[in-house]
Amino acid sequence: MYKSVHAWAFLAxxxxxxxxxxxxxAVAALILSFTSYNIxxxxxxxxFNNYMEVLKDSDFxxxxxxxxxxxxxxxxxxxxxxxxxxxxxxQALIGVKLFRLVxxxxxxxxxxVTAFLWxxxxxxxxxxxxxxxxxxxxxxxxxxxxxxxxxxxxxVTVWQGLGYYMLFYLAGLQSVPExxxxxxxxxxxxxxxKHISITFPMLRPVIFFVAVVSTMSAFKEFxxxxxxxxxxxxxxxxxxxxxxxxxxxxxxxxxxxxxxxxLLFAVILALTLLNKRSLDRE
Amino acid sequence: xxxxxLPTARTSPSRRFWNKRKLLQHTVSYFFLVLxxxxxxxxxxxxxxxxxxxxxxAIYSMxxxxxxxxxxxxxFATVWNSLPIPLYIWNSLILSFFGVVLPLLFCSLAAFxxxxxxxxxxxxxxxxxxxxxMIPGEVTMIPVYLILNKLGLLGTFAGIILPGxxxxxxxxxxxxxxxxxxxxxxxSAIIDGASVWRIWASILLPMVRxxxxxxxxxxxxxxxxxxxxxxxxxxDDSQYPLTLGxxxxxxxxxxxxxxxxAGSILALLPILIVFVAFQNYFIKGAYSGAVKG
Numbered sequence: 001m002y003k004s005v006h007a008w009a010f011l012a013x014x015x016x017x018x019x020x021x022x023x024x025x026a027v028a029a030l031i032l033s034f035t036s037y038n039i040x041x042x043x044x045x046x047x048f049n050n051y052m053e054v055l056k057d058s059d060f061x062x063x064x065x066x067x068x069x070x071x072x073x074x075x076x077x078x079x080x081x082x083x084x085x086x087x088x089x090x091q092a093l094i095g096v097k098l099f100r101l102v103x104x105x106x107x108x109x110x111x112x113v114t115a116f117l118w119x120x121x122x123x124x125x126x127x128x129x130x131x132x133x134x135x136x137x138x139x140x141x142x143x144x145x146x147x148x149x150x151x152x153x154x155x156v157t158v159w160q161g162l163g164y165y166m167l168f169y170l171a172g173l174q175s176v177p178e179x180x181x182x183x184x185x186x187x188x189x190x191x192x193x194k195h196i197s198i199t200f201p202m203l204r205p206v207i208f209f210v211a212v213v214s215t216m217s218a219f220k221e222f223x224x225x226x227x228x229x230x231x232x233x234x235x236x237x238x239x240x241x242x243x244x245x246x247x248x249x250x251x252x253x254x255x256x257x258x259x260x261x262x263l264l265f266a267v268i269l270a271l272t273l274l275n276k277r278s279l280d281r282e
Numbered sequence: 283x284x285x286x287x288l289p290t291a292r293t294s295p296s297r298r299f300w301n302k303r304k305l306l307q308h309t310v311s312y313f314f315l316v317l318x319x320x321x322x323x324x325x326x327x328x329x330x331x332x333x334x335x336x337x338x339x340a341i342y343s344m345x346x347x348x349x350x351x352x353x354x355x356x357x358f359a360t361v362w363n364s365l366p367i368p369l370y371i372w373n374s375l376i377l378s379f380f381g382v383v384l385p386l387l388f389c390s391l392a393a394f395x396x397x398x399x400x401x402x403x404x405x406x407x408x409x410x411x412x413x414x415x416m417i418p419g420e421v422t423m424i425p426v427y428l429i430l431n432k433l434g435l436l437g438t439f440a441g442i443i444l445p446g447x448x449x450x451x452x453x454x455x456x457x458x459x460x461x462x463x464x465x466x467x468x469x470s471a472i473i474d475g476a477s478v479w480r481i482w483a484s485i486l487l488p489m490v491r492x493x494x495x496x497x498x499x500x501x502x503x504x505x506x507x508x509x510x511x512x513x514x515x516x517x518d519d520s521q522y523p524l525t526l527g528x529x530x531x532x533x534x535x536x537x538x539x540x541x542x543x544a545g546s547i548l549a550l551l552p553i554l555i556v557f558v559a560f561q562n563y564f565i566k567g568a569y570s571g572a573v574k575g
Contacts, residue, residue: 002399010482020429028428032424085318103318111507112509116528130346220419220420254424
């Protein structure tokens, strides 16, 4: 009843955009990574040179370290804590819908405003240091110490992601058949027992999903580092994508930067597969 | 999760037991709910209170003061009258308008044949679109910049709007919505001699309105909050959207935290309004996101 010319006519505009701004650029990035493209000099094909250079570059390894560090700070928290929140807001309590909205809202705040909000929280005389002073802890240099900056940024990311991932778990919880809990209660299972024996096993696919999504976004993060501390202090928060951004748009070494971005892409892919395999084996 | 009442025969002792247990569970739950809610809102409350503090009132104090002593709206007046904030908001609105309308149009166009037609190559097209969803924007960032340069779009709104005009994810969402419509509905329209475009525009589109709304809201949030592309390609500060404008203002010549706080509140307001008004669509969008994985 439809002709295939119609199909292509409907697909054409979107197809063109995806081709020009997504698929094409992905291929172009791969090609660029084998060239010396840097705007100033004529472009040459350099084979694996960029990759060799990157692997010898201590900045790259530091950025890789920072990225893994950030990931380890962020992802376990974002996989575990939202389960807890979801269980909390999945109860029939008065006002629970409002709590869901409050928990979710930070996910919608732009990175610039987030950076302002938390920059003030982290001020040497800010709210966080006040709370620490109550329990007798010395003021912390949240954003100006190269040892503390990553944990500080991780706090912001966790704050912003808790409610977002909570929604996925909430959807998972609501698909658990009610009678499983009822049967467990008749058998005398308490709050914790019920959740350990029913909720967590049932949530396993969601846990995997959240682990993958939060891993990918942790490995790609750099606008938070840019807006809050510009990759500093002393490069302590320069993640791999921050390095890509810096090399490409500040140093204008676009070929080199493309090689860095592809190495990161490979790492993300490997981690995702590893994650999937370990989950399958269980 | 909820227990229906237990068998009546043994009610009194076990009822009391259950109530006590429930009471404890509820108390603990509310404790944690309120604790987490506080963690979530404290940064916003601090910003709001700072934006309402007068020039002579300290911003930082031990303990922090969340209720301004000299409540004033003058920071908002200053931000509005002597900083280019109204212009930035206008730019954000223009970018958001196109950032919503173009994805709605192009994604729902492309989703129609993928959901309701049979044609050669359909499977391949669909798989390509799914694969496109996996490409991280960070990997394509450099080539997209170079393409915009070649097209002469650096420094223009089009350079921000066009790369975001179609998302594979949007096509995927709209396709899911179109798939759910019963076949009979278009069949009768075809017998009546309606053209393909009519069927798309006046029969199918109205039926996927909820998903259009979800996509519109997700696109709006993305466009209103967009920072990276304006940052990369805009040079003339009269073109800045609010996010970029605030970022540059803070970095350059506005040292008064109260003003930046007031500007932040202005940037948050539209998001908050849209969120409260359309909360259900957000939840739905998040769930559809889960399908994506």
